[in-house]
Amino acid sequence: MKRLVSGWTTGLTVLVAASALVPAAQAQTVPRGADGKPNFSGFWQVMSSAAWNIQDHHADVNVPAGQGVVEGNEIPYQPWALAQKQENFENRETADPNGQCYLPGVPRIMYMPFPFQIVQTPTYTAILFEYVHAVRHIFMDGTPHPEGHIDWWMGDSRGHWDGDTLVVDVTHFDERTWFDQAGNFHSDALHLVERYSFVDADTIRYEVTVEDSKVFTRPWTMSLLFYRHKEENFRLLEYECYAFDDLFRAVE
Amino acid sequence: MSTRDSHRRDGVVASLRETMADLVSLRSSGGPVTKGGFTVSTRFSSSIIAIVAVLAVLSLGATPVAGQAPLPTPPEAHTWDPPRTPDGQPDIRGHWSQQNRITTYSIQEGTADRETHIGITGQTAATGRPIIDPPDGKIPYQPWAAERAQFLFDEHWGPSKIEYIDPVSRGFLDGLPRINYRGAMKILQPPGQVIMINEYNHTYRVIPLDGSPHIGSDIKLWMGDSRGHWEGNTLVVDVTNLNEHTWLDIVGSFHSDALHLVERWTFVNPDRIDYEVTIEDPKVYARPWKLLVNHGRMDDNYEQWESAVWEGNNAVEVILGAPPKLRRSRW
Numbered sequence: 264m265k266r267l268v269s270g271w272t273t274g275l276t277v278l279v280a281a282s283a284l285v286p287a288a289q290a291q292t293v294p295r296g297a298d299g300k301p302n303f304s305g306f307w308q309v310m311s312s313a314a315w316n317i318q319d320h321h322a323d324v325n326v327p328a329g330q331g332v333v334e335g336n337e338i339p340y341q342p343w344a345l346a347q348k349q350e351n352f353e354n355r356e357t358a359d360p361n362g363q364c365y366l367p368g369v370p371r372i373m374y375m376p377f378p379f380q381i382v383q384t385p386t387y388t389a390i391l392f393e394y395v396h397a398v399r400h401i402f403m404d405g406t407p408h409p410e411g412h413i414d415w416w417m418g419d420s421r422g423h424w425d426g427d428t429l430v431v432d433v434t435h436f437d438e439r440t441w442f443d444q445a446g447n448f449h450s451d452a453l454h455l456v457e458r459y460s461f462v463d464a465d466t467i468r469y470e471v472t473v474e475d476s477k478v479f480t481r482p483w484t485m486s487l488l489f490y491r492h493k494e495e496n497f498r499l500l501e502y503e504c505y506a507f508d509d510l511f512r513a514v515e
Numbered sequence: 516m517s518t519r520d521s522h523r524r525d526g527v528v529a530s531l532r533e534t535m536a537d538l539v540s541l542r543s544s545g546g547p548v549t550k551g552g553f554t555v556s557t558r559f560s561s562s563i564i565a566i567v568a569v570l571a572v573l574s575l576g577a578t579p580v581a582g583q584a585p586l587p588t589p590p591e592a593h594t595w596d597p598p599r600t601p602d603g604q605p606d607i608r609g610h611w612s613q614q615n616r617i618t619t620y621s622i623q624e625g626t627a628d629r630e631t632h633i634g635i636t637g638q639t640a641a642t643g644r645p646i647i648d649p650p651d652g653k654i655p656y657q658p659w660a661a662e663r664a665q666f667l668f669d670e671h672w673g674p675s676k677i678e679y680i681d682p683v684s685r686g687f688l689d690g691l692p693r694i695n696y697r698g699a700m701k702i703l704q705p706p707g708q709v710i711m712i713n714e715y716n717h718t719y720r721v722i723p724l725d726g727s728p729h730i731g732s733d734i735k736l737w738m739g740d741s742r743g744h745w746e747g748n749t750l751v752v753d754v755t756n757l758n759e760h761t762w763l764d765i766v767g768s769f770h771s772d773a774l775h776l777v778e779r780w781t782f783v784n785p786d787r788i789d790y791e792v793t794i795e796d797p798k799v800y801a802r803p804w805k806l807l808v809n810h811g812r813m814d815d816n817y818e819q820w821e822s823a824v825w826e827g828n829n830a831v832e833v834i835l836g837a838p839p840k841l842r843r844s845r846w
Contacts, residue, residue, distance in 0.1 A: 297601065304705055365826050380721065382703050382710055389703065389712060391719050396688065396738075398717040400819055415821045496727050501736050505825055506687050506760070 293427075293461040298385045301427050301461050306380050306492035306499070313374040316445035317485060326444070332374070332485045338447060339480040351446025358446070360439050364504035366397055366416035368440025369433055369455060370471045374487055380499055388422060388429075393499040401431055411435045414451060429459040442473075450477040465491040585643050587615045587789075587807045597748060597782050602706040604724070605748050605782045610701050610813035613790075615643035617696040617808060619683070621766045624652025645696055647791075648805035654768055655801045667767025680834055681765040686716075686825035688737035690761025691754055691776055692792045694718055696808050701819055709743060709750060714819040722752055729755050735772055737761060750780040771798040786812040 296302040312320070312329030319336050322328040340348055351358055361367055367375060377394040390399040403422040413419065413435040422431040438451040458470040467489040474482040597605040624644050646652045656664055670679040683689055689697060699714040709722040722743040729740045732755070740756035754776040762769050774796045781789045788810040795803040 366823055382705055384703065384705075389701075389710070389719075391710075391712075391721070395825075396716075396718055398712055398719055398819075402818065406818075416823050416826060417821055496730070498721060498723070498730065498740070500730075500734065501738070503688065503737060506737070 293464050296383065296385065300385070300424055301429070302383050303381045303388075303429065303459060303461075303467060304383045306378050306497055307467060307489040308378040308492060309374045309376070309487055310490055311374055311487055313485070313487060314371065314376060314443055317374075317443045317447055318445070320445070332487050334484045334486060337483075339483055341478060341480055344448075344478045348446050348448060351441070351448055353446075355444055355446050359444055360441055361444065361504075364395065365439065366395060368416055368436065369399070369418050369420075370457070370473075370485065371440060371442055372397055372399075372417070373469060373471075373489075377502055378492055378497075378499055391499060394502045395504050396501060408432070408434050412451065414438075416440060418453075418455070425458075427460060429457075431455075431457040431459070433457065448478070449473070449475045452477045462488065465493070585615070586647060587617075587643060587645060587809045589647075589807070595748075595784065597785070600704045600706075602704075604704055604709070604745060605750075606704065607702050607709075607750070607780070607782055607788060608704050609815055610699060610817040610819075611788060611810040612699050612813055613696050614787075614809045614811040615645065615696070617643045617645050619689075619693055619697060619764045622646060622696075622764045622768060622806070623654060645806040645808050646804065647807045654763075655804050657799060657801050660769075660799045664767060664769060667769065671766045674834055677831055677835060679767075680830060681767075682761055683716075684765065684830045684834075686828040686830070687760065688716060688718055689713075690737050690757060691739055692778070692790075692794065692806055693761065693763055694720075694738075695778075695790055695792070696806075699813065699817065699819060700810070701817075712819065715822050716824040717822055722750075729753075732756065735759075739774075739776070748782040750778075750782075752776075752778040752780070754778065769799065770794075770796045773798045 294302040294304070311332060312327040313332045315326045316329065316331075317333055318331040318338065320326070320329055320331070338348075356362070361371075366372075372392055372394060373379075375394050377392065379393065380391045382389045382391065384403075386402075386404040388401040388403060390401065392398070397417060399417055399420055401420040401422045405423075406421065408419050408421055411419075411434075414437040415435050416437050416439075418433040419435040420431050420433045422429055424430070433455040434453075436449070436451055436453040438449070438453075441448050452475050454474040456472045456474075458468075458472075460468050462468050468486065469489055470484060470486045472482050472484045473479070597607075600606045600608070622645055624646065644652055646654070649655055654664070667679060671681070674680045677685075683693070688694075694713050694715075697713065697715050701712045701714075703710040703712070707723065707725050709724065711720045711722070713719065718738065720738055720741055722741040724743050724745070726744070727742065729742060734740075734756055735758035736756050737758055737760065739754045741752050741754050743750055743752040745751070757770075757772060757774045757776075759770070759772040759774075774794070776795070777793045779789075779791045781791070783789055790806075790808040790810055792806050793803050794800070794806065
């Protein structure tokens with residue numbers, strides 16, 4: 264946002280314009296920080312089967328049915344990539360990188376069936392995940408992505424505000440993560456733009472635009488909701504995927 | 516090299532030092548992690564020999580210390596009035612790291628441990644040791660537990676079973692108090708909470724200050740359940756719900772799931788926090804004992820970067836020469 268010229272007439276104009284754009288109830292009822300920005304701090308989780316398949320799908324063994332979260336339900340794969348996706352799907356029981364308990368990458372971890380905690384400050388936001396104790400660091404101090412390319416499972420996240428929407432640019436990805444258990448995939452050229460905005464005080468709309476010129480013919484977008492956990496004494500527990508008892512002594 | 520690169524390089528070196536201290540973790544790698552001239556500190560593309568070589572280089576600046584390993588600086592009187600967070604907590608936000616050259620190779624005093632360490636690293640004895648009580652620097656095991664600890668120590672060079680390998684070397688979480696003498700830690704203080712995020716293996720702790728009770732005792736966690744409150748400039752944290760799978764160092768210093776910690780994080784001055792923890796476990800120790808670690812403030816602009824430990828971990832294959840079964844997610 265451009266810096267505003269001081270003067271009460273300008274300020275008044277902006278106030279009027281802002282109140283016309285933002286529904287009054289939303290502007291007043293969502294949590295806000297000392298900086299006046301929406302404050303997303305708290306415990307959140309999706310109610311979605313996107314982690315199994317981000318597109319429309321009916322139920323299968325241990326897979327709940329779901330309406331897709333991809334706008335238009337179509338993922339614009341390049342021809343070779345569509346063939347790769349289908350191969351991934353056929354082999355998903357062994358080929359899914361989550362089966363190795365690797366960090367699931369972004370955006371997949373955002374819609375896995377585990378809670379996460381957002382801790383927001385004006386210049387930095389942490390997202391702490393129950394699943395494999397993953398941490399996302401979102402730097403919001405205006406610093407750019409580091410030079411690269413860097414292969415990071417969870418990418419490098421830099422955030423800024425677009426009005427009341429937190430926009431996070433994520434790059435520097437490893438090519439080994441998938442979008443879901445159905446084999447939807449990307450390359451290390453993956454670039455995400457995430458948009459976090461309040462629907463109401465207890466619901467966040469999460470939109471993510473996916474760009475990867477090596478795999479897709481055009482950018483595409485997913486949209487989900489995060490719901491606030493309000494249980495008493497709620498806290499994140501642990502899902503140490505690779506450390507369960509029957510794996511503890513797992514050498515043949 | 517830009518300031519930024521320089522900053523990162525320092526971070527890499529610091530991280531190398533810290534992680535290399537765990538050298539017998541034999542954490543060899545899942546492949547090179549450099550691209551575009553960047554080195555990412557969390558996975559290692561070289562062999563153990565190279566790791567030892569790196570350690571040797573890093574150790575050149577170390578001052579040899581004869582005799583006993585140095586103890587952390589004892590807590591000082593702290594009567595100052597620190598800055599406050601909006602909800603009135605002493606403001607300890609920022610980046611911190613331990614200042615005592617404590618490795619997680621062995622936390623106990625004693626030449627047997629250190630000779631082994633020195634033999635591997637050429638690192639001399641320039642490492643600290645954190646046990647302040649009992650004064651001899653030894654963990655006060657019950658007799659049966661002392662035998663068990665000796666057995667694990669004897670095994671650590673050539674473990675005969677997977678469960679005799681350091682859990683951290685296998686990619687598991689440090690647990691407590693081990694994470695607190697490892698490395699870079701970021702502290703956040705949203706209202707009513709203290710949150711500690713450790714760079715190594717992307718570990719975090721959320722400490723509520725609202726007087727809420729511990730979770731049910733049947734729930735066991737690698738990082739436990741922490742509940743805290745401030746006493747003056749000291750954050751007092753009670754930690755329960757710990758599982759029995761973590762160790763206190765590489766050589767098998769151990770505890771049971773009856774482990775109970777009382778941590779005292781004293782904000783001594785703007786750049787120093789003293790961490791003193793009372794460690795109690797009636798199943799394993801003859802009496803409670805204490806560690807002390809001095810934490811110092813790091814550059815406020817430090818950025819924690821990804822530390823993907825499990826993903827490149829071949830410790831089991833390297834140590835036992837056998838591949839583990841296919842791991843699988845079960846959610």
